[in-house]
Amino acid sequence: MDLLHLICPSSPSVWDGNRLADCFSNIALAFGGNVVTIFMIAMLGITNRNKQRNWRMKLVEKAVFYVLPILGASLSFLDVAFLLHTAYNGGLVMYHAWLFRCSRFAVWALILALKCPCGSSIFYSRVLCFWWAIKPLFMIPNLQATFHLLEVPLCINESCMFLLDVMLGVSLNVIRVKRAPSKSRSRSVSTQCIWSTIIA
Numbered sequence: 001m002d003l004l005h006l007i008c009p010s011s012p013s014v015w016d017g018n019r020l021a022d023c024f025s026n027i028a029l030a031f032g033g034n035v036v037t038i039f040m041i042a043m044l045g046i047t048n049r050n051k052q053r054n055w056r057m058k059l060v061e062k063a064v065f066y067v068l069p070i071l072g073a074s075l076s077f078l079d080v081a082f083l084l085h086t087a088y089n090g091g092l093v094m095y096h097a098w099l100f101r102c103s104r105f106a107v108w109a110l111i112l113a114l115k116c117p118c119g120s121s122i123f124y125s126r127v128l129c130f131w132w133a134i135k136p137l138f139m140i141p142n143l144q145a146t147f148h149l150l151e152v153p154l155c156i157n158e159s160c161m162f163l164l165d166v167m168l169g170v171s172l173n174v175i176r177v178k179r180a181p182s183k184s185r186s187r188s189v190s191t192q193c194i195w196s197t198i199i200a
Helices: 003-007 023-047 059-088 094-111 117-121 126-150 152-199
Strands: none
Touching: 023 094, 023 117, 023 126, 059 094, 059 152, 126 152
8 A cells, every 4th residue: 555655645545435546547557558558569569570461451450450540549639638728727637647648649659650561460469459358447447437527528538438449459359360260271271282292
């Protein structure tokens, strides 16, 4: 609890009676999850920097690879703009809210930067697909806290961000599962060709 008191001096508790404390959910879950995502993408980028995977993307895959990150970056930037507007008008914006919103924008901006030759190797990697499938769970406490504010623009924006996370996680795993059989079939075909050449 000493560490939690150091991080959240104004509310050094995990539970505030009805839900998770805002500081804990913003830093430990939301901000922490975004930092883990950035770290994973950076590590995958380093390990896959020499890999080039020329996939012929279908329309749905292009939507996942291009459209969803653009929407995520736009909505997360709008979220940061909400904070700037609140602070400009004299409203109180806690530092953990800044950490969460800015780190989320950084995640989507980093995904937009994955248009390098090795980008698809990173985007559809098994580790990132699994992580993005469970990442929306870390956003549920923040979504609950947003709905307690009863501010329509914030509720709509936060709901859209949560749905984007869910859609991206589901889409990545569905595309990866669909592509796996084609890889295995191509490997089996190449193995049969090798054996037929040896026998001949």
